[in-house]
Amino acid sequence: MHITVDRDxxxxxxxxxxxxxxxxxxxxRDGMVxxxxxxxxxxxxxxVERAAQLCxxxxxxxxxRNSTD
Amino acid sequence: MGEVAxxxxxxxxxxxxxxxxxxxxxxxxxxxxxxxxxSTGRIRLPFGGWAWLITxxxxxRQLLRHPGFSSDQYRPGFPVLNPIPPTREGASGLFIFxxxxxxxxxxxxxxxxFMIKNIRRIEPLIEETVNEALGRMREIGPPADLMNEFALxxxxxxxxxxxxxxxxxxxxxxxxxxxxxxxxxxxAEVGAAMEALNGLLGDLITxxxxxxxxxxxxxxxxxxxxxxxxxxxxxxxxAMLLLVAGHETTANMIGMxxxxxxxxxxxxxxxxxxxxxxxxxxxxxxxxxTVVRTGLPRLALEDAVIxxxxxxxxxxxVAMLSMANRDESVFHDPEFFDxxxxxxxxxxxxxxxxxxCIGQPLARAELRIALVQLAKQFPGLRSETTLADxxxxxxxxxxxxxxxPVTW
Ligand code: HEM
Ligand code: SF4
Numbered sequence: 275m276h277i278t279v280d281r282d283x284x285x286x287x288x289x290x291x292x293x294x295x296x297x298x299x300x301x302x303r304d305g306m307v308x309x310x311x312x313x314x315x316x317x318x319x320x321x322v323e324r325a326a327q328l329c330x331x332x333x334x335x336x337x338x339r340n341s342t343d
Numbered sequence: 344m345g346e347v348a349x350x351x352x353x354x355x356x357x358x359x360x361x362x363x364x365x366x367x368x369x370x371x372x373x374x375x376x377x378x379x380x381x382s383t384g385r386i387r388l389p390f391g392g393w394a395w396l397i398t399x400x401x402x403x404r405q406l407l408r409h410p411g412f413s414s415d416q417y418r419p420g421f422p423v424l425n426p427i428p429p430t431r432e433g434a435s436g437l438f439i440f441x442x443x444x445x446x447x448x449x450x451x452x453x454x455x456x457f458m459i460k461n462i463r464r465i466e467p468l469i470e471e472t473v474n475e476a477l478g479r480m481r482e483i484g485p486p487a488d489l490m491n492e493f494a495l496x497x498x499x500x501x502x503x504x505x506x507x508x509x510x511x512x513x514x515x516x517x518x519x520x521x522x523x524x525x526x527x528x529x530x531a532e533v534g535a536a537m538e539a540l541n542g543l544l545g546d547l548i549t550x551x552x553x554x555x556x557x558x559x560x561x562x563x564x565x566x567x568x569x570x571x572x573x574x575x576x577x578x579x580x581x582a583m584l585l586l587v588a589g590h591e592t593t594a595n596m597i598g599m600x601x602x603x604x605x606x607x608x609x610x611x612x613x614x615x616x617x618x619x620x621x622x623x624x625x626x627x628x629x630x631x632x633t634v635v636r637t638g639l640p641r642l643a644l645e646d647a648v649i650x651x652x653x654x655x656x657x658x659x660x661v662a663m664l665s666m667a668n669r670d671e672s673v674f675h676d677p678e679f680f681d682x683x684x685x686x687x688x689x690x691x692x693x694x695x696x697x698x699x700c701i702g703q704p705l706a707r708a709e710l711r712i713a714l715v716q717l718a719k720q721f722p723g724l725r726s727e728t729t730l731a732d733x734x735x736x737x738x739x740x741x742x743x744x745x746x747x748p749v750t751w
Contacts, residue, residue: 285697286454288704305454330699
Protein backbone atom coordinates (compact mmCIF):
# COMPACT_ATOMS: atom_id res chain seq x y z
CA MET A 275 0.00 0.00 0.00
CA HIS A 276 1.34 3.37 -1.04
CA ILE A 277 -0.21 6.68 0.11
CA THR A 278 0.01 10.16 -1.34
CA VAL A 279 -1.51 13.35 0.06
CA ASP A 280 -2.34 16.56 -1.75
CA ARG A 281 -1.32 19.43 0.51
CA ASP A 282 -2.89 21.99 -1.83
CA UNK A 283 -6.29 20.35 -1.44
CA UNK A 284 -5.97 19.68 2.30
CA UNK A 285 -8.03 22.01 4.53
CA UNK A 286 -6.37 20.93 7.76
CA UNK A 287 -9.41 19.23 9.31
CA UNK A 288 -7.17 16.79 11.17
CA UNK A 289 -9.51 13.84 10.60
CA UNK A 290 -6.67 11.71 9.26
CA UNK A 291 -4.50 12.46 12.30
CA UNK A 292 -7.39 11.59 14.58
CA UNK A 293 -7.91 8.32 12.67
CA UNK A 294 -4.34 7.04 12.14
CA UNK A 295 -1.81 9.12 14.09
CA UNK A 296 0.91 6.61 13.18
CA UNK A 297 0.63 7.54 9.52
CA UNK A 298 -0.61 11.13 9.34
CA UNK A 299 0.54 14.32 11.00
CA UNK A 300 -0.12 18.05 10.59
CA UNK A 301 2.57 20.61 9.86
CA UNK A 302 3.08 22.78 12.96
CA ARG A 303 3.42 25.87 10.78
CA ASP A 304 0.28 25.70 8.63
CA GLY A 305 -1.76 22.77 9.98
CA MET A 306 -1.70 20.99 6.60
CA VAL A 307 -1.29 17.23 6.32
CA UNK A 308 2.10 15.53 6.48
CA UNK A 309 2.87 11.85 5.99
CA UNK A 310 4.90 10.12 8.67
CA UNK A 311 5.22 7.08 6.44
CA UNK A 312 4.13 6.70 2.83
CA UNK A 313 4.16 2.89 2.79
CA UNK A 314 2.41 1.88 6.00
CA UNK A 315 2.38 -1.75 7.09
CA UNK A 316 -0.50 -3.88 5.88
CA UNK A 317 -2.20 -4.11 9.29
CA UNK A 318 -2.98 -0.37 9.05
CA UNK A 319 -4.76 -0.73 5.71
CA UNK A 320 -8.26 -0.60 7.12
CA UNK A 321 -7.52 2.47 9.24
CA VAL A 322 -5.85 4.25 6.31
CA GLU A 323 -8.82 3.49 4.07
CA ARG A 324 -11.10 4.90 6.73
CA ALA A 325 -8.99 8.08 6.89
CA ALA A 326 -9.20 8.48 3.11
CA GLN A 327 -12.98 8.09 3.27
CA LEU A 328 -13.30 10.65 6.09
CA CYS A 329 -11.05 13.26 4.46
CA UNK A 330 -13.50 16.08 3.69
CA UNK A 331 -11.70 17.16 0.52
CA UNK A 332 -10.44 13.84 -0.86
CA UNK A 333 -6.78 14.74 -0.38
CA UNK A 334 -5.67 11.20 0.51
CA UNK A 335 -4.94 8.80 -2.33
CA UNK A 336 -4.16 5.11 -1.77
CA UNK A 337 -2.59 3.23 -4.62
CA UNK A 338 -2.99 -0.48 -4.33
CA ARG A 339 -0.08 -1.39 -6.51
CA ASN A 340 2.36 -3.62 -4.77
CA SER A 341 4.98 -1.37 -3.23
CA THR A 342 7.73 -3.87 -3.94
CA ASP A 343 7.40 -3.73 -7.73
CA MET B 344 -39.02 19.42 -22.42
CA GLY B 345 -37.95 19.13 -18.82
CA GLU B 346 -38.88 21.39 -15.95
CA VAL B 347 -40.60 24.66 -16.82
CA ALA B 348 -38.94 27.83 -15.60
CA UNK B 349 -41.66 29.12 -13.29
CA UNK B 350 -42.12 26.97 -10.24
CA UNK B 351 -45.11 27.08 -7.92
CA UNK B 352 -43.41 27.10 -4.55
CA UNK B 353 -46.61 27.20 -2.51
CA UNK B 354 -46.89 23.42 -2.73
CA UNK B 355 -43.37 22.88 -1.33
CA UNK B 356 -42.85 22.24 2.38
CA UNK B 357 -41.79 25.36 4.31
CA UNK B 358 -38.15 25.37 5.43
CA UNK B 359 -36.47 25.31 7.93
CA UNK B 360 -38.52 22.43 9.24
CA UNK B 361 -39.77 22.58 12.81
CA UNK B 362 -38.71 19.36 14.53
CA UNK B 363 -40.97 17.21 16.65
CA UNK B 364 -42.38 18.82 19.80
CA UNK B 365 -42.73 15.39 21.38
CA UNK B 366 -39.13 14.37 21.07
CA UNK B 367 -36.04 16.58 20.60
CA UNK B 368 -34.19 13.66 18.99
CA UNK B 369 -36.53 13.53 15.99
CA UNK B 370 -35.05 16.09 13.56
CA UNK B 371 -37.72 15.96 10.85
CA UNK B 372 -41.38 15.08 11.31
CA UNK B 373 -43.14 12.51 9.11
CA UNK B 374 -45.43 15.27 7.93
CA UNK B 375 -42.49 17.15 6.35
CA UNK B 376 -40.96 13.96 4.95
CA UNK B 377 -44.22 13.19 3.17
CA UNK B 378 -44.44 16.68 1.68
CA UNK B 379 -40.83 16.48 0.60
CA UNK B 380 -41.67 13.34 -1.34
CA UNK B 381 -44.50 15.14 -3.10
CA SER B 382 -42.33 18.12 -4.03
CA THR B 383 -39.57 15.79 -5.37
CA GLY B 384 -37.18 17.10 -2.77
CA ARG B 385 -37.80 20.83 -3.12
CA ILE B 386 -38.40 23.18 -0.20
CA ARG B 387 -39.82 26.69 0.16
CA LEU B 388 -37.23 29.09 1.58
CA PRO B 389 -38.03 31.47 4.46
CA PHE B 390 -37.11 34.64 2.52
CA GLY B 391 -38.60 33.67 -0.85
CA GLY B 392 -37.72 31.17 -3.56
CA TRP B 393 -37.00 27.48 -3.28
CA ALA B 394 -34.09 25.04 -2.96
CA TRP B 395 -33.28 21.38 -3.50
CA LEU B 396 -32.94 19.54 -0.21
CA ILE B 397 -30.07 17.05 -0.39
CA THR B 398 -30.66 14.31 2.17
CA UNK B 399 -28.68 11.16 1.29
CA UNK B 400 -25.28 10.62 2.88
CA UNK B 401 -23.43 10.09 -0.39
CA UNK B 402 -25.17 13.04 -2.08
CA UNK B 403 -24.33 15.41 0.80
CA ARG B 404 -20.68 14.30 0.57
CA GLN B 405 -20.69 14.95 -3.17
CA LEU B 406 -22.36 18.33 -2.82
CA LEU B 407 -20.13 19.66 -0.05
CA ARG B 408 -17.00 18.58 -1.91
CA HIS B 409 -18.15 20.02 -5.25
CA PRO B 410 -16.22 23.15 -6.30
CA GLY B 411 -19.22 24.59 -8.19
CA PHE B 412 -21.21 25.60 -5.09
CA SER B 413 -20.84 28.85 -3.17
CA SER B 414 -21.10 29.60 0.57
CA ASP B 415 -21.28 33.36 -0.02
CA GLN B 416 -24.49 34.60 1.59
CA TYR B 417 -24.06 37.99 -0.07
CA ARG B 418 -24.36 36.64 -3.63
CA PRO B 419 -27.71 37.48 -5.20
CA GLY B 420 -29.97 34.44 -5.09
CA PHE B 421 -28.20 32.80 -2.14
CA PRO B 422 -30.62 30.64 -0.10
CA VAL B 423 -30.31 32.59 3.14
CA LEU B 424 -31.85 30.68 6.08
CA ASN B 425 -31.31 33.23 8.84
CA PRO B 426 -31.57 37.01 8.55
CA ILE B 427 -28.18 38.53 7.71
CA PRO B 428 -26.88 42.08 8.16
CA PRO B 429 -27.49 44.17 5.02
CA THR B 430 -23.79 44.93 4.42
CA ARG B 431 -20.49 43.17 4.83
CA GLU B 432 -19.40 45.78 7.35
CA GLY B 433 -17.82 44.00 10.33
CA ALA B 434 -17.86 40.76 8.31
CA SER B 435 -14.41 41.10 6.75
CA GLY B 436 -13.12 37.94 8.49
CA LEU B 437 -16.24 35.74 8.41
CA PHE B 438 -14.60 33.14 6.17
CA ILE B 439 -17.41 30.64 6.77
CA PHE B 440 -19.31 32.71 4.15
CA UNK B 441 -16.41 32.98 1.68
CA UNK B 442 -15.30 30.96 -1.33
CA UNK B 443 -12.00 30.08 -2.96
CA UNK B 444 -8.83 32.01 -2.15
CA UNK B 445 -10.56 34.49 0.16
CA UNK B 446 -11.76 31.57 2.28
CA UNK B 447 -8.48 29.66 2.33
CA UNK B 448 -6.47 32.79 3.14
CA UNK B 449 -8.22 33.06 6.51
CA UNK B 450 -8.70 29.37 7.17
CA UNK B 451 -5.00 28.68 6.67
CA UNK B 452 -4.12 31.22 9.35
CA UNK B 453 -6.12 29.18 11.86
CA UNK B 454 -5.66 25.52 10.95
CA UNK B 455 -2.47 25.08 12.99
CA UNK B 456 -4.19 26.62 16.03
CA PHE B 457 -6.86 23.90 16.00
CA MET B 458 -4.56 20.93 15.36
CA ILE B 459 -5.14 18.03 17.70
CA LYS B 460 -1.68 18.39 19.21
CA ASN B 461 -2.39 22.04 20.10
CA ILE B 462 -5.82 21.26 21.49
CA ARG B 463 -4.18 18.67 23.78
CA ARG B 464 -2.30 21.58 25.32
CA ILE B 465 -5.46 23.38 26.39
CA GLU B 466 -7.21 20.24 27.61
CA PRO B 467 -6.15 20.90 31.23
CA LEU B 468 -7.82 24.32 31.00
CA ILE B 469 -10.98 22.73 29.63
CA GLU B 470 -10.96 20.27 32.51
CA GLU B 471 -10.54 23.12 35.00
CA THR B 472 -13.46 24.96 33.37
CA VAL B 473 -15.64 21.85 33.48
CA ASN B 474 -14.81 21.21 37.14
CA GLU B 475 -15.54 24.80 38.11
CA ALA B 476 -18.92 24.75 36.40
CA LEU B 477 -19.83 21.43 38.01
CA GLY B 478 -18.71 22.77 41.39
CA ARG B 479 -21.02 25.76 41.00
CA MET B 480 -23.89 23.56 39.90
CA ARG B 481 -23.45 21.47 43.05
CA GLU B 482 -23.52 24.61 45.22
CA ILE B 483 -26.70 25.91 43.59
CA GLY B 484 -28.70 22.70 43.58
CA PRO B 485 -30.26 20.28 43.57
CA PRO B 486 -32.23 21.03 41.48
CA ALA B 487 -30.39 23.04 38.81
CA ASP B 488 -30.69 23.93 35.15
CA LEU B 489 -27.91 22.00 33.42
CA MET B 490 -28.07 24.26 30.34
CA ASN B 491 -27.50 27.38 32.39
CA GLU B 492 -24.93 26.07 34.86
CA PHE B 493 -22.96 23.71 32.65
CA ALA B 494 -23.71 23.50 28.94
CA LEU B 495 -23.54 27.26 28.30
CA UNK B 496 -20.56 28.36 30.42
CA UNK B 497 -18.15 25.56 29.41
CA UNK B 498 -17.82 26.48 25.71
CA UNK B 499 -17.68 30.23 26.27
CA UNK B 500 -14.97 29.87 28.94
CA UNK B 501 -13.09 27.51 26.64
CA UNK B 502 -13.13 30.12 23.88
CA UNK B 503 -11.80 32.67 26.42
CA UNK B 504 -8.85 30.36 27.09
CA UNK B 505 -8.29 29.77 23.39
CA UNK B 506 -8.36 33.45 22.42
CA UNK B 507 -6.47 34.61 25.49
CA UNK B 508 -9.20 36.65 27.21
CA UNK B 509 -7.82 37.40 30.72
CA UNK B 510 -9.63 35.94 33.74
CA UNK B 511 -10.75 39.39 34.87
CA UNK B 512 -12.83 39.74 31.68
CA UNK B 513 -14.35 36.23 31.73
CA UNK B 514 -17.60 37.30 33.42
CA UNK B 515 -18.09 40.16 31.00
CA UNK B 516 -17.39 37.86 28.04
CA UNK B 517 -19.67 35.17 29.41
CA UNK B 518 -22.51 37.59 30.11
CA UNK B 519 -22.54 39.08 26.61
CA UNK B 520 -21.92 35.90 24.67
CA UNK B 521 -24.87 34.40 26.49
CA UNK B 522 -27.09 37.37 25.58
CA UNK B 523 -26.33 36.72 21.90
CA UNK B 524 -27.87 33.29 22.05
CA UNK B 525 -30.59 33.92 24.62
CA UNK B 526 -33.93 33.29 22.97
CA UNK B 527 -35.44 36.13 25.01
CA UNK B 528 -32.99 38.68 23.56
CA UNK B 529 -34.48 40.94 20.91
CA UNK B 530 -32.41 42.22 17.94
CA ALA B 531 -31.44 45.35 19.93
CA GLU B 532 -30.07 43.29 22.82
CA VAL B 533 -28.19 40.98 20.48
CA GLY B 534 -26.75 44.04 18.72
CA ALA B 535 -25.66 45.61 22.02
CA ALA B 536 -24.02 42.36 23.17
CA MET B 537 -22.14 42.03 19.85
CA GLU B 538 -20.98 45.62 20.24
CA ALA B 539 -19.78 44.98 23.80
CA LEU B 540 -17.81 41.89 22.74
CA ASN B 541 -16.38 43.72 19.73
CA GLY B 542 -15.15 46.42 22.11
CA LEU B 543 -13.60 43.91 24.49
CA LEU B 544 -11.87 41.91 21.75
CA GLY B 545 -10.76 45.08 19.95
CA ASP B 546 -9.07 46.40 23.12
CA LEU B 547 -7.56 43.00 23.73
CA ILE B 548 -6.04 42.90 20.24
CA THR B 549 -4.50 46.36 20.78
CA UNK B 550 -3.13 45.25 24.15
CA UNK B 551 -1.58 42.09 22.69
CA UNK B 552 0.45 44.13 20.21
CA UNK B 553 2.66 45.19 23.10
CA UNK B 554 1.93 42.38 25.59
CA UNK B 555 1.72 39.16 23.61
CA UNK B 556 0.93 35.96 25.52
CA UNK B 557 0.65 32.25 24.69
CA UNK B 558 -2.69 32.40 22.93
CA UNK B 559 -4.38 32.51 19.53
CA UNK B 560 -4.95 36.28 19.39
CA UNK B 561 -1.36 37.03 20.43
CA UNK B 562 0.08 34.71 17.79
CA UNK B 563 -2.09 36.17 15.04
CA UNK B 564 -1.25 39.73 16.11
CA UNK B 565 2.48 39.00 16.18
CA UNK B 566 2.73 36.77 13.12
CA UNK B 567 0.08 38.30 10.83
CA UNK B 568 -1.17 41.72 11.92
CA UNK B 569 2.18 43.38 12.73
CA UNK B 570 3.86 42.16 9.48
CA UNK B 571 0.85 43.66 7.62
CA UNK B 572 -0.61 40.41 6.32
CA UNK B 573 -3.88 40.70 8.25
CA UNK B 574 -5.89 43.80 9.13
CA UNK B 575 -6.86 44.32 12.73
CA UNK B 576 -10.56 44.51 11.79
CA UNK B 577 -10.25 41.19 9.95
CA UNK B 578 -8.78 39.57 13.06
CA UNK B 579 -11.55 41.03 15.18
CA UNK B 580 -14.21 39.67 12.86
CA UNK B 581 -12.48 36.24 12.79
CA ALA B 582 -12.46 36.18 16.59
CA MET B 583 -16.20 36.95 16.64
CA LEU B 584 -16.74 34.09 14.17
CA LEU B 585 -14.92 31.69 16.49
CA LEU B 586 -17.11 32.80 19.36
CA VAL B 587 -20.38 32.56 17.48
CA ALA B 588 -19.54 29.28 15.69
CA GLY B 589 -18.07 27.61 18.76
CA HIS B 590 -20.42 28.64 21.55
CA GLU B 591 -24.01 27.82 20.68
CA THR B 592 -23.14 24.63 18.77
CA THR B 593 -21.07 23.13 21.57
CA ALA B 594 -23.47 24.29 24.30
CA ASN B 595 -26.40 22.67 22.54
CA MET B 596 -24.40 19.48 21.99
CA ILE B 597 -23.54 19.28 25.70
CA GLY B 598 -27.21 19.78 26.66
CA MET B 599 -28.57 17.29 24.13
CA UNK B 600 -25.87 14.77 25.05
CA UNK B 601 -26.73 15.02 28.73
CA UNK B 602 -30.40 14.46 27.92
CA UNK B 603 -29.59 11.47 25.68
CA UNK B 604 -27.54 9.92 28.48
CA UNK B 605 -30.26 10.58 31.07
CA UNK B 606 -32.68 8.80 28.76
CA UNK B 607 -30.24 5.88 28.51
CA UNK B 608 -28.75 5.69 32.03
CA UNK B 609 -27.00 2.40 31.22
CA UNK B 610 -24.65 4.35 28.93
CA UNK B 611 -24.02 6.98 31.60
CA UNK B 612 -23.09 4.18 34.03
CA UNK B 613 -20.86 2.57 31.42
CA UNK B 614 -19.04 5.86 30.82
CA UNK B 615 -18.45 6.31 34.55
CA UNK B 616 -16.91 2.84 34.70
CA UNK B 617 -14.85 3.24 31.55
CA UNK B 618 -13.99 6.76 30.29
CA UNK B 619 -12.32 5.03 27.34
CA UNK B 620 -15.83 4.73 25.87
CA UNK B 621 -16.03 8.52 25.51
CA UNK B 622 -14.58 9.00 21.98
CA UNK B 623 -17.03 6.69 20.20
CA UNK B 624 -19.89 7.85 22.43
CA UNK B 625 -19.17 11.45 21.37
CA UNK B 626 -19.23 10.50 17.66
CA UNK B 627 -22.58 8.75 18.11
CA UNK B 628 -23.97 11.75 20.02
CA UNK B 629 -22.83 14.09 17.24
CA UNK B 630 -24.61 11.89 14.71
CA UNK B 631 -27.74 11.30 16.75
CA UNK B 632 -28.25 14.93 17.87
CA THR B 633 -26.98 16.79 14.75
CA VAL B 634 -27.54 20.24 16.24
CA VAL B 635 -27.06 22.07 12.91
CA ARG B 636 -30.62 21.09 12.04
CA THR B 637 -31.23 23.67 9.33
CA GLY B 638 -28.47 22.09 7.25
CA LEU B 639 -25.95 23.96 5.13
CA PRO B 640 -27.18 26.25 2.32
CA ARG B 641 -25.22 26.61 -0.95
CA LEU B 642 -25.76 28.36 -4.29
CA ALA B 643 -24.89 26.56 -7.57
CA LEU B 644 -22.48 28.64 -9.68
CA GLU B 645 -22.43 26.10 -12.51
CA ASP B 646 -24.60 23.23 -13.71
CA ALA B 647 -23.93 20.12 -11.63
CA VAL B 648 -25.27 16.64 -11.08
CA ILE B 649 -25.71 15.58 -7.45
CA UNK B 650 -27.06 12.13 -6.72
CA UNK B 651 -28.28 11.83 -10.29
CA UNK B 652 -30.25 15.08 -10.03
CA UNK B 653 -29.43 17.94 -12.40
CA UNK B 654 -28.90 21.20 -10.58
CA UNK B 655 -28.68 24.30 -12.76
CA UNK B 656 -26.41 27.29 -12.20
CA UNK B 657 -28.31 29.80 -10.07
CA UNK B 658 -30.35 27.17 -8.25
CA UNK B 659 -30.13 26.72 -4.50
CA UNK B 660 -29.46 23.64 -2.43
CA VAL B 661 -29.41 22.78 1.25
CA ALA B 662 -27.27 19.90 2.54
CA MET B 663 -29.47 18.29 5.19
CA LEU B 664 -26.91 16.97 7.69
CA SER B 665 -29.49 15.55 10.10
CA MET B 666 -31.04 13.33 7.41
CA ALA B 667 -27.68 12.24 5.99
CA ASN B 668 -26.78 11.23 9.54
CA ARG B 669 -29.82 8.95 9.56
CA ASP B 670 -29.25 7.44 6.13
CA GLU B 671 -29.79 3.72 6.58
CA SER B 672 -27.43 2.85 3.75
CA VAL B 673 -24.61 4.02 6.05
CA PHE B 674 -26.00 3.76 9.59
CA HIS B 675 -27.60 0.50 10.61
CA ASP B 676 -30.96 1.11 12.34
CA PRO B 677 -30.31 4.90 12.31
CA GLU B 678 -33.06 5.94 14.76
CA PHE B 679 -31.41 3.82 17.41
CA PHE B 680 -28.93 5.53 19.77
CA ASP B 681 -26.01 3.12 19.91
CA UNK B 682 -22.75 4.43 21.41
CA UNK B 683 -21.00 1.25 20.31
CA UNK B 684 -21.86 1.40 16.62
CA UNK B 685 -18.64 1.26 14.68
CA UNK B 686 -19.76 3.42 11.76
CA UNK B 687 -20.59 6.39 14.06
CA UNK B 688 -17.52 8.35 12.89
CA UNK B 689 -19.01 8.61 9.39
CA UNK B 690 -21.50 11.26 10.56
CA UNK B 691 -21.42 14.71 8.99
CA UNK B 692 -22.43 16.78 12.01
CA UNK B 693 -19.36 18.96 11.32
CA UNK B 694 -20.17 19.29 7.61
CA UNK B 695 -17.87 18.09 4.82
CA UNK B 696 -15.63 19.64 2.19
CA UNK B 697 -13.44 22.75 2.49
CA UNK B 698 -15.61 24.37 5.15
CA UNK B 699 -15.74 21.34 7.43
CA CYS B 700 -15.69 22.60 11.01
CA ILE B 701 -12.24 23.85 11.89
CA GLY B 702 -13.10 23.66 15.60
CA GLN B 703 -13.88 19.94 15.64
CA PRO B 704 -10.86 18.80 17.67
CA LEU B 705 -11.76 21.42 20.27
CA ALA B 706 -15.46 20.51 20.24
CA ARG B 707 -14.63 16.81 20.63
CA ALA B 708 -12.31 17.53 23.57
CA GLU B 709 -14.95 19.69 25.29
CA LEU B 710 -17.66 17.08 24.84
CA ARG B 711 -15.46 14.22 25.99
CA ILE B 712 -14.24 16.00 29.12
CA ALA B 713 -17.66 17.47 29.98
CA LEU B 714 -19.48 14.13 29.74
CA VAL B 715 -16.86 12.07 31.56
CA GLN B 716 -16.75 14.53 34.47
CA LEU B 717 -20.53 14.82 34.59
CA ALA B 718 -20.82 11.04 34.81
CA LYS B 719 -18.09 10.80 37.47
CA GLN B 720 -19.04 13.71 39.70
CA PHE B 721 -22.82 13.29 39.58
CA PRO B 722 -23.45 9.54 39.88
CA GLY B 723 -27.06 10.13 40.95
CA LEU B 724 -27.90 12.56 38.14
CA ARG B 725 -31.47 12.36 36.87
CA SER B 726 -34.11 14.54 35.30
CA GLU B 727 -37.80 14.66 36.03
CA THR B 728 -38.61 16.32 32.74
CA THR B 729 -39.90 14.34 29.77
CA LEU B 730 -38.93 14.44 26.10
CA ALA B 731 -42.26 16.15 25.38
CA ASP B 732 -41.95 18.74 28.17
CA UNK B 733 -38.32 19.76 27.87
CA UNK B 734 -38.22 23.24 26.23
CA UNK B 735 -36.88 23.08 22.67
CA UNK B 736 -35.25 25.88 20.69
CA UNK B 737 -36.82 25.11 17.31
CA UNK B 738 -36.33 28.63 16.01
CA UNK B 739 -32.63 28.95 16.92
CA UNK B 740 -29.76 28.77 14.43
CA UNK B 741 -28.54 25.55 16.02
CA UNK B 742 -31.06 23.27 17.65
CA UNK B 743 -30.94 22.66 21.37
CA UNK B 744 -32.78 22.74 24.67
CA UNK B 745 -34.00 25.95 26.30
CA UNK B 746 -33.51 24.41 29.71
CA UNK B 747 -32.60 21.03 31.19
CA PRO B 748 -33.77 20.71 34.80
CA VAL B 749 -31.77 18.07 36.67
CA THR B 750 -31.45 16.79 40.20
CA TRP B 751 -29.12 14.34 41.98
C1 HEM C 1 -20.24 20.31 18.53
C2 HEM C 1 -19.94 21.53 18.20
C3 HEM C 1 -19.87 22.04 16.78
C4 HEM C 1 -20.63 21.71 15.68
C5 HEM C 1 -21.77 20.71 15.61
C6 HEM C 1 -20.11 22.50 14.57
C7 HEM C 1 -20.61 22.42 13.29
C8 HEM C 1 -20.06 23.08 12.19
C9 HEM C 1 -20.47 22.90 10.82
C10 HEM C 1 -21.59 21.98 10.34
C11 HEM C 1 -19.68 23.70 10.04
C12 HEM C 1 -19.71 23.82 8.51
C13 HEM C 1 -20.36 25.07 8.00
C14 HEM C 1 -20.46 25.13 6.50
O1 HEM C 1 -19.94 24.25 5.79
O2 HEM C 1 -21.09 26.07 5.98
C15 HEM C 1 -18.78 24.41 10.93
C16 HEM C 1 -17.84 25.33 10.53
C17 HEM C 1 -17.07 26.07 11.40
N1 HEM C 1 -16.95 25.89 12.77
FE1 HEM C 1 -17.93 24.51 13.88
N2 HEM C 1 -19.09 23.29 15.03
C18 HEM C 1 -18.89 23.04 16.35
C19 HEM C 1 -17.93 23.60 17.19
C20 HEM C 1 -17.04 24.59 16.80
C21 HEM C 1 -16.05 25.19 17.67
C22 HEM C 1 -15.78 24.79 19.10
C23 HEM C 1 -15.43 26.16 16.91
C24 HEM C 1 -14.30 27.11 17.29
C25 HEM C 1 -14.07 27.61 18.42
C26 HEM C 1 -16.02 26.15 15.59
C27 HEM C 1 -15.66 26.99 14.56
C28 HEM C 1 -16.08 26.84 13.25
C29 HEM C 1 -15.61 27.68 12.16
C30 HEM C 1 -14.63 28.83 12.26
C31 HEM C 1 -16.22 27.20 10.99
C32 HEM C 1 -16.03 27.71 9.56
C33 HEM C 1 -15.02 26.86 8.83
C34 HEM C 1 -14.86 27.25 7.37
O3 HEM C 1 -15.74 27.91 6.80
O4 HEM C 1 -13.82 26.89 6.78
N3 HEM C 1 -16.99 25.18 15.56
N4 HEM C 1 -19.01 24.00 12.24
S1 SF4 D 1 -8.33 14.56 6.61
FE1 SF4 D 1 -7.85 15.48 4.61
S2 SF4 D 1 -8.24 17.67 4.86
FE2 SF4 D 1 -8.14 16.79 6.91
S3 SF4 D 1 -5.99 17.09 7.51
FE3 SF4 D 1 -6.13 15.03 6.63
S4 SF4 D 1 -5.65 15.33 4.47
FE4 SF4 D 1 -6.08 17.36 5.27
